[in-house]
Each structure stands twice: as C-alpha cells, then as structure tokens.
Amino acid sequence: MRVLIVSQYFWPESFRINEIALALRDEGCDVMVLTGQPNYPEGVSFRGYSWWSIGSEKFEGLTIFRVPLIPRGKAGAMRLALNYLSFIIFATFIGPFLLRGQEIDRIFVFGLSPILQAIPGIWLAHLKRAPLITWVQDLWPESLSVTGFVSNKMILKMVSRLVCWIYRKSDLILVQSLAFIDPVKKMAGPTPVRYHPNPGDFAFSMTENDCPPPFSVKSGFNVVFAGNMGAVQSLDTILGAAEILRQDKSIKLIMVGGGSRVEWLMSEVVRRGLTNIDFQGRLPLSFMPAIMAQASALLVSLSRGQIMSQTIPSKIQAYLAAGRPIIASLDGEGGRIILEAGAGVVAPSEDVRGLANAILELSAMGKDELAGMGQKARTYYEENFEPRLLAQKLKKLLAMRPGEF
Structure with a gap:
C-alpha cells in the first residue's frame, strides 16, 4: 500500500508523525511524505535547507518531498500566519508537480493546528483519485478562540464553515481523543469519525544504558515536568504549588523543555525566590527515558477550558511509557486516562x-x-x-475501502 503523508512538520523536526511514518514503513507500507522546509521550533530554516527550495530526499526508507515554507520566525501573529499559509499554498500548487507520476493508494493528513493544512491533501486526493484520511489532533475553530489568536465572531464562523468543508471532503476522520468524537461528528456530516490515539515514542523502547541521562537528580522526591512550556500549560498553577511546598526541602520540581513562556517562568522563579524549581532546558527526545527513569513522579498540567478537557496531552503517553507515577493538574480526558490506568493522582x-x-x-x-x-x-x-500496536491498527484502517470506514 502506497501512503502519502501530508504534514507541515516532519523530520528533522521532532514530531510524532516521524515515528508514525516509520512504523507504517515497518508494517510494509511504501511511505512518502509531502512537507515543508524544516524550521520548528527556532523559526529559522535548518542548516542545509532553504525556505524557498523545492526537492526530495530519502530518510530511513521514506521519500520526502519538500515545498517552500516561510519560516515562522519568533512566532509573531503575522509571521506565523504567513508560515501556515505558505505551506497550504505551496503544497497545493507545487505538491502535484513533485508527485507527478507517483501512484498513491491513500492520502493521510496529520492534522495538527491549523487543520487548514488538509487543503493540499484534499486537492491531491482529487488528482490521484485516492481516499483521504484526516487525523484530527486539535479542535478548530475552538483552538483559535481558546488561545486568543482570534476573537472576532465573524472570522470564527468563517473558519468553522471551512473546517466543515474539510471534514466533509475527507473519506475518514480519525481523532486523537474520545472527547473529540461528538464535536467533530457535528461538523463532519456523513464522513465517518473514529478514535485513533497518538502512540508513544519509540525512544521508550530503549534502555537507560542506550542513552544515559545528561544530568542526575539529587536525593529526595523529584517531580519532573517534561515538554512544552507555553500558554496552555497553566504554569501559574505550578508556580503556586511550588510556593506552598517551598518549606519542604525534600521536594524538588524539575522543568525539562522549552516554549513561549520559559523566560517568563524563569523570571517568576527568581522574583518569587523559589529554590525548589530547577530548569534543565530543551533536550533531545532520546534523553527523555533516562531522565524520567530518575523521577519520583512526572507532572502534567493544562489550563481550564472545554477544549483543554477534551485534549489528551501527548506527554501523557510518554509518562505512561516511562513507568513512573503521574501527578496531573488537568480536567477531562487526560485525567480520565491516568485514573483509569491507576497510574497516579489527578x-x-x-x-x-x-x-x-x-x-x-x-x-x-x-x-x-x-x-x-x-x-x-x-x-x-x-x-x-504502544507504537507498533497502533501502527498495525492504523494500517488496517488505511487499507479499508471508503465504503468500509
């Protein structure tokens, strides 16, 4: 089965779709990827790549086709919009040229925000006469409203109509959370909607000796937060809890990762005189199993809101894989999974x-x-x-004919 993955992000950027593509390859699929020029998270094109270039390359048996992509820069609103729009435009108009002569059985859209990146997939599905499967990772237009990126009701209504069109042009919609099913069904019309969760990382099949930790934690009860530190991670809540716990010298919070609010968070730690929070910065994924193995517990937090309660943070899969107790400050699906597993407290x-x-x-x-x-x-x-388990399930879904979805 020849599968084309459409995703704005791909290797050498670090996203879950990289491992999903490799897992499908291991299951016998011939996998191609249509993507942009890598620039995430720093916002500048990676060394060896140019934002305006067109071409293809090989990676671990995969064929990657790249279209021009305006780098996101420092992620200001205008530059970010240009980044998103450039992928939609270039993938729609240049993608068919790059893929000329390629036979494709299925087109699989990795639907991170913005879901509008499915538009090139719709056009290619029409040209190649291939079924289109869209994997929804985020709810739109709800995400625009929650993050404050767009507040104008007229614009949100227009985006909602466009999302409905995208969903209804798909042959099958997969959603990463059970809580996504109802809101997506309301917009998808006759298009079938099925639950398919994000898998864990292959890195967690490694042993600690394969990639030793870059630092060692001190004795005591060490709570590790690993991943993005942005607007929706409710970092205020973590700071407040650290203030309450500051008198207990045995408890330490260790923050590993990066994000838009790291500088603010570090300044607040200094301002509040918190000595029980330690920063380790952004580190390669390969280090995460060894870092988490040292933790007494792992911490996940999200802001309050309906869409947040419907989302499963991807770090939950990593935390479960690490085999450490989980402390969660969140509502909805993420908390349900932790409690259902008996893996921690919420x-x-x-x-x-x-x-x-x-x-x-x-x-x-x-x-x-x-x-x-x-x-x-x-x-x-x-x-x-488990990644291989979910890859087998995904392959079966992709192999179905539209009438069988």
Whole structure:
C-alpha cells in the first residue's frame, strides 16, 4: 500500500508523525511524505535547507518531498500566519508537480493546528483519485478562540464553515481523543469519525544504558515536568504549588523543555525566590527515558477550558511509557486516562492547592506503592499506546475501502 503523508512538520523536526511514518514503513507500507522546509521550533530554516527550495530526499526508507515554507520566525501573529499559509499554498500548487507520476493508494493528513493544512491533501486526493484520511489532533475553530489568536465572531464562523468543508471532503476522520468524537461528528456530516490515539515514542523502547541521562537528580522526591512550556500549560498553577511546598526541602520540581513562556517562568522563579524549581532546558527526545527513569513522579498540567478537557496531552503517553507515577493538574480526558490506568493522582485544572496536595500525597507514599503505580502506568501504555500496536491498527484502517470506514 502506497501512503502519502501530508504534514507541515516532519523530520528533522521532532514530531510524532516521524515515528508514525516509520512504523507504517515497518508494517510494509511504501511511505512518502509531502512537507515543508524544516524550521520548528527556532523559526529559522535548518542548516542545509532553504525556505524557498523545492526537492526530495530519502530518510530511513521514506521519500520526502519538500515545498517552500516561510519560516515562522519568533512566532509573531503575522509571521506565523504567513508560515501556515505558505505551506497550504505551496503544497497545493507545487505538491502535484513533485508527485507527478507517483501512484498513491491513500492520502493521510496529520492534522495538527491549523487543520487548514488538509487543503493540499484534499486537492491531491482529487488528482490521484485516492481516499483521504484526516487525523484530527486539535479542535478548530475552538483552538483559535481558546488561545486568543482570534476573537472576532465573524472570522470564527468563517473558519468553522471551512473546517466543515474539510471534514466533509475527507473519506475518514480519525481523532486523537474520545472527547473529540461528538464535536467533530457535528461538523463532519456523513464522513465517518473514529478514535485513533497518538502512540508513544519509540525512544521508550530503549534502555537507560542506550542513552544515559545528561544530568542526575539529587536525593529526595523529584517531580519532573517534561515538554512544552507555553500558554496552555497553566504554569501559574505550578508556580503556586511550588510556593506552598517551598518549606519542604525534600521536594524538588524539575522543568525539562522549552516554549513561549520559559523566560517568563524563569523570571517568576527568581522574583518569587523559589529554590525548589530547577530548569534543565530543551533536550533531545532520546534523553527523555533516562531522565524520567530518575523521577519520583512526572507532572502534567493544562489550563481550564472545554477544549483543554477534551485534549489528551501527548506527554501523557510518554509518562505512561516511562513507568513512573503521574501527578496531573488537568480536567477531562487526560485525567480520565491516568485514573483509569491507576497510574497516579489527578487534581482539577488551575487548582493550586489541589496540585500541592497531590504532590504531598505521592511524596508520603512508600516505594512499593509508587512502584505499583508505575507498573500500572506501563501496562496501560502497552495495551493502549504502544507504537507498533497502533501502527498495525492504523494500517488496517488505511487499507479499508471508503465504503468500509
């Protein structure tokens, strides 16, 4: 089966779609990727690439076709809009030229925000007479409203109509969260909608010796937060909990990652005189298993809101795979999974006292009880999010004919 993945982001950028493509390859699919010139997260084109260039390259048995892409820069609103629009335009008009003569059985859109990047997939599906499968990773236009990127009701209504059109032009829609099914169905009309979660990372099949940790944690109860530190991670809640816990010298919060609010977060730690928060910066994914293996517990947090409660943060899969207890400050689907797995404790979103109490609750547990939580986390991961397992399920979905979806 010849599968074309359409995604604005791909290797050497670090996104989950990289491993999904490799997993499909391992399942016997002939995988091609239509993407842009890599520039995420720094906002400048990677060394060896130019934003205006066109071409193809090979990566681990995959064929990657690249169209021009205006770098996102420092992610200001105008530059970010140009970044998104440039992929839609260039992939729509140059993509068919790059893919001329290529036989394609299925087109698979990795639907990160903005979902508008599915438009090139719709055009290519028409030209290649191939079924289109769109994997929705984020709800639109709700995400525009929640993040504050767009507040004009007329614009949001126009975007909503465009999203409806995209969904209805797809032959099958997959959603990364069970809570996405109802809102997507309302917009998708007759297009079938099915749940397909994000898998974990292949990095977690490695042992600690394969990639030793870049730092060692000190003795005590170490809570590790790994991943993006942006507007929706409710960093205020973490700071508030750290202030409550500052008198307990055995508890340390370790922040690993980057994001739009890292500088603000670091300045707040200094301003508030918090010595129980330690920053380790952005590190390669390959280090994460060894870092998480040292943690007493792993921390995930999200802001309050309907769309946030419907989303499953991708770090939850990584945390479950790490086999460590999880402390969550979030509502909805993410919390449901953690509780269903028996993998940790959950406090409501933006509940500072609740998060502090959750950390204290786990810190008071014995090693055997914590180890039991960790084992339940790993078992749940292997049964629900293991990459090869989900690749097999995805291949079966892709192999179906439109009438069978």
